[in-house]
Amino acid sequence: MSAAFLPELPQLMVEDQVRAALLEDLGRAGDITSNATIGPDRQATAGMNCREAGIISGLPLAETAFRLINPAIRFEALVHDGARVEPGTMVARISGPARGLLSAERVALNYLMHLSGIATHTARFADAIAHTSAKVTCTRKTIPGLRGVEKYAVRCGGGSSHRYGLDDAILIKDNHIAVAGGIAEALRAAKAFAGHLVKVEIEVDTLEQFQVVLDEGADVCLLDNMGPDTLLEAVAMNNTRDRGRITLEASGNVNLDTIQAIAETGVDYISTSKITMAAPTLDIGLDMAIT
Numbered sequence: 001m002s003a004a005f006l007p008e009l010p011q012l013m014v015e016d017q018v019r020a021a022l023l024e025d026l027g028r029a030g031d032i033t034s035n036a037t038i039g040p041d042r043q044a045t046a047g048m049n050c051r052e053a054g055i056i057s058g059l060p061l062a063e064t065a066f067r068l069i070n071p072a073i074r075f076e077a078l079v080h081d082g083a084r085v086e087p088g089t090m091v092a093r094i095s096g097p098a099r100g101l102l103s104a105e106r107v108a109l110n111y112l113m114h115l116s117g118i119a120t121h122t123a124r125f126a127d128a129i130a131h132t133s134a135k136v137t138c139t140r141k142t143i144p145g146l147r148g149v150e151k152y153a154v155r156c157g158g159g160s161s162h163r164y165g166l167d168d169a170i171l172i173k174d175n176h177i178a179v180a181g182g183i184a185e186a187l188r189a190a191k192a193f194a195g196h197l198v199k200v201e202i203e204v205d206t207l208e209q210f211q212v213v214l215d216e217g218a219d220v221c222l223l224d225n226m227g228p229d230t231l232l233e234a235v236a237m238n239n240t241r242d243r244g245r246i247t248l249e250a251s252g253n254v255n256l257d258t259i260q261a262i263a264e265t266g267v268d269y270i271s272t273s274k275i276t277m278a279a280p281t282l283d284i285g286l287d288m289a290i291t
Contacts, residue, residue, distance in 0.1 A: 006081060006082050006152075006155055006156060007152060007155060009060045009061070009149070009152060011060075011064065013148065014060060014061050014064055014149065015064055015068070017061075017145065017146075017149070018061055018064040018065050018068060018107065018111070019068055021065070021107045021110070021111075022065060022068055022069065022103075022104070022107050025103075025106060025107055026103070030103070031099065031102065031103040033102075034098075034099045034102040034103055035099065038098050038099050038102065040097075040099065041097075042097070042098040042099070042290065043095070043096065043097060043098060043290070043291045044095070044096070044097075044098035044101050044288050044289065044290050044291055045093065045094070045095040045288070045289050045291050046093070046094045046095070046101055046105075046286050046287060046288040046289070047090045047092070047093055047094075047286070047287050048062070048090065048091050048092040048093075048094070048108075048109070048112065048284055048285070048286050049088065049089070049090050049091070049284065049285055049286075049287055050085045050086070050087060050088065050089045050090075050091060050282070050283070050284050051087055051088075051283040051284065051285055052087050052282060052283045053084070053085065053086050053087055053120075054084075054085060054116055054117070054119070054120035054282040055082065055083070055084055055085075055116060055119035055120045055122075055123050055156055055157050055282075056079055056080070056081055056082065056083050056085055056091055056112075056116050056119065056156070056282075057081050057082070057112075057115040057116050057118065057119035057152065057153040057156035057157070058081070058111045058112040058114070058115035058116060058149070058153065059077045059079075059080070059081050059091070059092060059112065060081070061108070061111035061112070061115070061149065062075070062092065062108035062109070062111055062112045063075040063077065063092075063108075065104040065107045065108040065111070066094055066096075066100065066101070066104045066108060068104075069100045069103050069104040070096060070097050070099075070100030070104075072096050072097055072100070073094060073095070073096035073097065073100050073101060073104070074094065074095045074096055075092060075093075075094050076092060076093045076094070077091070077092050078090055078091055078092055078093060079091045079092075081119075081156050082119070082155075082156040082157075084123075091112075091284070094286075095291070098288075098290065101288065102288075105286050108286075109284060109285075109286060111149070112282075112284055113281040113282055113283070113284050114146075114153075114281055115149060115150070115152070115153040115156070116153070116281075116282035116284065117279045117280050117281040117282045118150055118153035118154060118157065118275060118276055118279040119153045119154070119156040119157035119282075120157060120279070120282050121157070121274070121275050121278070121279035121280070122136065122138075122153070122154050122156075122157030122158060122159040122275040122279070123157040123158050124256060125159065125256065125259055125270075125272070125274075125275055126157060126158035126159055127158075128256060128259050128260050128263075129259055129260060129263035129270070132263040132264055133266075133268070134262075134263035134266075134267055134268060134269065134270055135159070135160040135268070135269050135270070136158075136159045136160065136259065136269075136270050136271075136272065136275065137154075137159060137160040137161065137162045137249070137269045137270065137271045137272075138150070138151055138154045138159060138160075138161060138162050138271070138272075138273070138275055138276050139162055139271050139272070139273045139276070140162070140163070140165070141273035141276060141277050142276050142277075143276075147164065147165070148164070150276050151164065151276075153276075154275055154276065157275070159275060160269065162271055168198075169198060169199045169200075169201060170190045170193075170194055170198060170199070170200045170201065171201045171202075171203070171222070172186045172187070172190060172200070172201065172202040172203065173203050174203055174205070174224075177202075177203075183202065183204070183209055183212045183213060183216070184212055184215075184216050186202065187200065187202060187213070187216045187217070187218055188216065190202075191217075199219040199220060200218050200219050200220070201218065201219060201220035201221065201222055201249070202218050202220075202221055202222065203221075203222040203224050203251075204221060204222070204223065204224065205223075205224045205225055205226065207230065207233055207234060207237070210223065210234050210237065211237065213246065214237060214238065214241050214246065217243065217246075218246055219246070219247060220246065220247040220248070220249055221238075221246050221247070221248055221249070222249045222250075222251055222271070223248060223249065223250050223251070223267065224251050224252045225251070225252030225253060226250065226252070228261045228262060228264075228265050231250055231262065231265035231266075231267060232265045232266070234248065234265075234267075235248065235265055235266040235267060239266075247268050247269070248266075248267040248268050248269070249267065249268065249269040249270070249271055250262050250265070250267045250269070250270045250271070251270070251271045251272070254270055254271070254272035254274065255272075255274060259272075
């Protein structure tokens, strides 16, 4: 993905998070290994090198880790977030006080490896459905405290971001429907409550339930655990709706083996927690030299 189309990660958003990670690592006494073995005036240079192919994400957090440890450290990004890289690619060059480089190394790499892993895994899903109009989207299944940056990583990999929390869209799930007394009742209450900029989405798992949604109206309908044949029927029903199409999101049993068939039914979005919760880290190392 072009860096121009990625959301920016302002320092204000990431600095507290990175600072907390550094404090966790430094503990009560700081980096006693570097302090014991490296002189305070020793300078070093280092390269962050990819050891496997993937999509880069998290460079702003890596840069922040080094800067917070020691503002004298210089961090030069050699690629941009969202870039596809091959094994052996150097993604950043860092130089400055050696103690600081060593103290910030693990936190910087943890963020970069984790987020690049999410971006890379997302790209596998996005590439599998690139011939369709469907978009793969993430969910709220994220590591606590990392939702914003994990969703940023999904964007780096070519995915779409679902709602960020409970407050930016109404998503009526099966348990809401059960307590509210039914699909029609839940939708009427939600539309009466929502402001004009708040979208309303509702989950169904049968075509009979979907017909109620078509009759009542919603901005988005989540078609849960429907096979491709059933999804095709839902898309056809939606396309003939008198009041215009509802945006359709498919979910459930989504993996790299199933996502292409789901996308080819004509749904608009395919949501899966696997792009955040099941993504392996991307292998990135930091190689250092004394100057």
